Amino acid sequence: MQNEMVAMLLAGGKGTRLFALTKKVAKPAVYYGGKYRIIDFPLSNAAHSGITRVGVLTQYESVALNNYIGNGSHWGIDGNNSVAGILPPRQTDEGASWYQGTADAIYQNLDFLDNQNPEYVLILSGDHIYKMNYAKMLAYHKEHKADLTVAVLNVSLEEASRFGIMNVNDDYSIYEFEEKPKNPKSTLASMGIYIFTYKTLRDALVKDAKNPDSEHDFGKNIIPDLLAKKKRLFAYTFEGYWKDVGTIASLWEANMDLLDPSDPLRLYKDDDFRILSEDARDLPQFIGKNASVKKSIVNQGAIVLGDVSSSVIFKGAIIEEGATVKDSVIMPGAHVSSGAYINHCIVADNVFIDGSRRENEDGKEVILISK
Amino acid sequence: MPHILGLANLHGAPKLGPITERRSIASTSFLGRYAFVDFTLSNFSNSGIDQMGILVEEKLRSLVRHIGNGVVYNANTKRGFCSIMYNEQYAPAPAYNNDINNLIENHWVLDQSNADYIIFAPCHLLYRMDYRDAIKYHIQKKASVTMIYMKCSDGKNSFINMDELKLDENGRVLEIQKNKGAKKNINVSLETYIISRSKLEEFLEFAKDTSHFFSIRDVLSYMTGQLFIHSYEYQGYLRAFTSVEDYYDFSLEFLNPKVLNELFVPEWPIYTRTNDTPPVRYGEEAKVSNSFVANGSIIEGSVKGSIIGRSVIIEKGAKIENCIVMSDAHIGANAKLKNCIIDRYAQVLHCNDLKGDPKKPLIVRERDIV
Numbered sequence: 001m002q003n004e005m006v007a008m009l010l011a012g013g014k015g016t017r018l019f020a021l022t023k024k025v026a027k028p029a030v031y032y033g034g035k036y037r038i039i040d041f042p043l044s045n046a047a048h049s050g051i052t053r054v055g056v057l058t059q060y061e062s063v064a065l066n067n068y069i070g071n072g073s074h075w076g077i078d079g080n081n082s083v084a085g086i087l088p089p090r091q092t093d094e095g096a097s098w099y100q101g102t103a104d105a106i107y108q109n110l111d112f113l114d115n116q117n118p119e120y121v122l123i124l125s126g127d128h129i130y131k132m133n134y135a136k137m138l139a140y141h142k143e144h145k146a147d148l149t150v151a152v153l154n155v156s157l158e159e160a161s162r163f164g165i166m167n168v169n170d171d172y173s174i175y176e177f178e179e180k181p182k183n184p185k186s187t188l189a190s191m192g193i194y195i196f197t198y199k200t201l202r203d204a205l206v207k208d209a210k211n212p213d214s215e216h217d218f219g220k221n222i223i224p225d226l227l228a229k230k231k232r233l234f235a236y237t238f239e240g241y242w243k244d245v246g247t248i249a250s251l252w253e254a255n256m257d258l259l260d261p262s263d264p265l266r267l268y269k270d271d272d273f274r275i276l277s278e279d280a281r282d283l284p285q286f287i288g289k290n291a292s293v294k295k296s297i298v299n300q301g302a303i304v305l306g307d308v309s310s311s312v313i314f315k316g317a318i319i320e321e322g323a324t325v326k327d328s329v330i331m332p333g334a335h336v337s338s339g340a341y342i343n344h345c346i347v348a349d350n351v352f353i354d355g356s357r358r359e360n361e362d363g364k365e366v367i368l369i370s371k
Numbered sequence: 372m373p374h375i376l377g378l379a380n381l382h383g384a385p386k387l388g389p390i391t392e393r394r395s396i397a398s399t400s401f402l403g404r405y406a407f408v409d410f411t412l413s414n415f416s417n418s419g420i421d422q423m424g425i426l427v428e429e430k431l432r433s434l435v436r437h438i439g440n441g442v443v444y445n446a447n448t449k450r451g452f453c454s455i456m457y458n459e460q461y462a463p464a465p466a467y468n469n470d471i472n473n474l475i476e477n478h479w480v481l482d483q484s485n486a487d488y489i490i491f492a493p494c495h496l497l498y499r500m501d502y503r504d505a506i507k508y509h510i511q512k513k514a515s516v517t518m519i520y521m522k523c524s525d526g527k528n529s530f531i532n533m534d535e536l537k538l539d540e541n542g543r544v545l546e547i548q549k550n551k552g553a554k555k556n557i558n559v560s561l562e563t564y565i566i567s568r569s570k571l572e573e574f575l576e577f578a579k580d581t582s583h584f585f586s587i588r589d590v591l592s593y594m595t596g597q598l599f600i601h602s603y604e605y606q607g608y609l610r611a612f613t614s615v616e617d618y619y620d621f622s623l624e625f626l627n628p629k630v631l632n633e634l635f636v637p638e639w640p641i642y643t644r645t646n647d648t649p650p651v652r653y654g655e656e657a658k659v660s661n662s663f664v665a666n667g668s669i670i671e672g673s674v675k676g677s678i679i680g681r682s683v684i685i686e687k688g689a690k691i692e693n694c695i696v697m698s699d700a701h702i703g704a705n706a707k708l709k710n711c712i713i714d715r716y717a718q719v720l721h722c723n724d725l726k727g728d729p730k731k732p733l734i735v736r737e738r739d740i741v
Contacts, residue, residue, distance in 0.1 A: 034650035035666070258652075267649045268669060279443075279645035283635055284403040284665040284678075286626075293659050299650035300404065300666045312650075 006118040011126035012059030020370035028126025034299040049134035101216030130242040147231040151193035163189035174233040376486035377415035382470040388615035394433035403665035418502040421451030469586040514601035519563040526557030534560035544600040608633035
């Protein structure tokens with residue numbers, strides 16, 4: 001059972017709209033939620049779903065990400081039957097080329113998949129915050145004897161034009177895929193999570209690679225091609241918290257969502273489905289004599305001596321006495337000096353904020369403070 | 372550097388009242404996220420010692436749970452090891468259950484190790500020490516044994532009943548005595564010994580021939596006249612945890628940044644088991660000051676001058692002052708706690724007012740519901 005499905009995680013994206021946060025790291029390595037990186041979510045999900053073999057496809061600024069993934073031990077993917085393969089583009093007998101698209105990235109690693117010889121392949125992206133048991137999706141895939149199962153989220157009709165939309169029949173079989181439709185026929189948005197029967201995937205990728213007009217993209221090329229071939233495509237509806245953190249505003253929002261006492265992401269619930277992460281060697285957090293911390297999330301290794309409200313504070317961050325941090329995200333090692341006022345901001349890691357700075361006092365829009 | 376085997380020695384470790392009823396001090400929670408043994412093993416690891424053992428006297432369960440396979444303490448997970456050494460044979464016979472008999476029983480650890488020297492270090496003495504210079508000194512002096520000590524100018528009030536070394540002008544150990552509080556200036560023993568493998572084997576033989584009741588400390592004390600026992604001075608943070616009151620006082624002392632910075636420095640990480648608990652969540656009415664809080668906790672009430680362990684829940688209206696709350700404890704709404712130690716998994720749900728004396732903290736035992 002354990003090796004029947006291999007996960008391939010697409011982690012090469014730059015995340016251009018995150019600006020300085022992705023200047024030196026790929027988007028999946030961006031910090032989130034006080035102690036995590038975005039990639040902790042899909043990898044923890046995979047680990048808790050019983051998946052022991054994972055390939056991580058990296059491209060943009062891959063060094064930090066590769067080091068972070070290591071042998072997969074942060075997520076327990078270093079067991080006796082595990083593979084945590086880091087797969088950047090490589091030079092081969094035929095030459096060398098970057099990954100041209102999501103489908104091409106998998107195509108260039110068909111040898112890796114052939115070695116694992118899986119029955120099913122799970123394609124994931126490293127850009128989303130959510131908790132999901134992929135084993136349930138696999139059961140659904142098998143039950144429907146599908147060639148491809150696409151995880152979908154039921155969004156509002158207004159939002160639907162921002163997503164790739166799956167148009168389905170009553171039995172949730174997919175008959176059409178529309179990228180960002182002006183007049184959506186359905187509200188089932190693709191989450192970029194696919195389970196392929198490997199044989200179908202392999203054939204489709206080999207065929208796609210030979211097509212010079214293809215953009216080598218799962219949404220634009222592979223799915224329409226499979227639909228044209230009358231393959232069995234099904235939509236699997238996911239219920240729960242899911243967030244694409246592609247922009248500064250959405251990254252900030254996703255952090256603020258954690259402050260909701262109802263805990264929509266279930267970070268403090270489901271003890272057997274904890275989000276696994278790097279083991280930081282910091283002291284427990286210290287809250288100073290004159291500090292105030294309200295409605296916030298603070299990680300170990302942080303030192304809070306000032307006023308913190310409705311904020312997310314990472315390890316190694318220092319908030320001095322007399323500093324005010326409100327509705328903000330303070331990333332690892334950032335230092336907010338006495339007198340400073342930070343409102344509606346994301347402060348990037350290791351940024352020093354001197355005491356004279358008053359950032360975003362009106363707080364109308366979220367701003368990023370970086371080096 | 373020669374090959375070294377570091378042995379954490381739990382034999383003869385003091386008991387800390389109710390909190391060590393079901394565990395040894397080695398696996399007792401410290402500062403919310405550590406266990407005492409972490410400091411002993413991190414001293415080894417950070418000194419480049421990758422071969423380790425733990426000489427266990429009793430109460431194995433909690434320690435095994437904490438140590439796991441021990442690889443968090445190892446620089447190289449294949450060459451290094453961290454073996455739990457338990458004396459099955461003498462465990463039910465306290466009189467015989469000493470470190471020497473343990474070493475004889477678990478001689479396989481010495482056999483599998485290529486160590487030229489062995490360091491014994493306790494868990495109830497908390498200090499931060501790079502052993503490399505002491506080992507060099509031991510080799511250079513051609514000593515049989517080197518005992519680590521610290522000069523203390525408050526011998527009348529501190530380190531009472533602990534070993535104290537009488538030294539000659541060259542640093543040779545003439546006698547090992549107990550500090551009875553009679554002198555101001557003492558050389559307090561860190562109960563940390565460096566010894567060559569061959570000398571240790573001689574000790575084991577000597578103890579076998581002489582008395583099955585002899586511990587390493589007894590052998591050293593007995594043989595000060597015949598052996599060349601040298602001393603090496605340690606300077607820095609040192610506390611001896613010999614009672615539950617010590618535990619309470621010396622833990623809360625860390626809320627003073629000066630004390631904290633003596634033991635914790637960036638270049639000397641303390642390794643411990645990871646739990647993957649989420650960051651701490653503070654509620655809208657939370658009021659927290661001068662406290663350590665470990666991950667996984669949810670704080671809705673007020674916390675002052677306290678140490679809160681992992682995954683503790685403190686409900687709205689609860690008031691915690693000068694307390695140590697260990698992992699997975701639950702403090703119900705509106706409970707008022709002052710000068711208490713709340714052990715693991717304990718729940719304070721029905722008693723709304725628990726108050727200990729600053730000199731004698733009130734203790735709620737593991738898993739108790741009050």
